[in-house]
Amino acid sequence: MKLLLGGITEISTIDYPGHTASVVYMCGCPYRCPFCQNSTLVDKKDCREIEVTEAVSRLRVNIPLITGVCITGGEPTVQMDGLIKMCKLLKKEGVKIKLDTNGYYPKRVNELIDMGLLDFVAVDIKAPFTPEKYVRAVGLEGVDGVRDGKELIKRVAATLEIIASSGIDFEPRTTVVPGLVYKKDDILAIANFLRDKGFDYYVLQQFRPENGCLEREYENYAAPPRDYLFDVGREVREIVPDVLIRTKENGEENVS
Numbered sequence: 001m002k003l004l005l006g007g008i009t010e011i012s013t014i015d016y017p018g019h020t021a022s023v024v025y026m027c028g029c030p031y032r033c034p035f036c037q038n039s040t041l042v043d044k045k046d047c048r049e050i051e052v053t054e055a056v057s058r059l060r061v062n063i064p065l066i067t068g069v070c071i072t073g074g075e076p077t078v079q080m081d082g083l084i085k086m087c088k089l090l091k092k093e094g095v096k097i098k099l100d101t102n103g104y105y106p107k108r109v110n111e112l113i114d115m116g117l118l119d120f121v122a123v124d125i126k127a128p129f130t131p132e133k134y135v136r137a138v139g140l141e142g143v144d145g146v147r148d149g150k151e152l153i154k155r156v157a158a159t160l161e162i163i164a165s166s167g168i169d170f171e172p173r174t175t176v177v178p179g180l181v182y183k184k185d186d187i188l189a190i191a192n193f194l195r196d197k198g199f200d201y202y203v204l205q206q207f208r209p210e211n212g213c214l215e216r217e218y219e220n221y222a223a224p225p226r227d228y229l230f231d232v233g234r235e236v237r238e239i240v241p242d243v244l245i246r247t248k249e250n251g252e253e254n255v256s
């Protein structure tokens, strides 16, 4: 069985909280977020088919140095069969597995959790849970044949509910992007949604244009200042008790 991969980072200390991990970049994604920094994975450019066993053999070499593998994309659950096989083989190696997902496929995330293949799930929440804002943030506004915004938010909410009830480690997170999800009210609305679902933790990430964006115009937008994220984080903390911000300037900071 094969996987379509954009590459592997052998060793990373920033992609899996508490672990030194390898990172696997899987190709394909149902979204087209204009600020996406992984457009080659979304468009499947520079992707390569590789046998699952070959990918795992390559990761196995890193095992003396890593305790986890972060599987990201793109949207990894697009390639469900290969993903399951890879996770099963990695589990046999005794490493922890983190999945980064956009939440579009709740049943697939549920299946992976039920099979005991995941130890940590990070879910991207792209916008407040209003259909128009969500569909715009994921770049599908006006696209023919696209599930509408209501369907998108239903799916992401279902993914969050699955994770909240699973008991596994999680990270609900939002990238703060000028013009899309930036206003304090929008971020507080997401925080309220998370609190209502039982989450006590929320991560705000800084949009970073310097490595290119799927929509070129976003490369002209400035990264939100760290101080702005911190200010918003303080207000979020009134709703969700545990808030972390991630910026180029200061890395990861707990908001206190």
Ligand code: SF4
Residues within 6 Å of the ligand: 029, 030, 031, 032, 033, 035, 036, 037, 038, 039, 042, 073, 074, 075, 102, 138
């Ligand atoms: S940022 Fe959006 S388009 Fe890019 S990989 Fe993530 S979900 Fe897909």
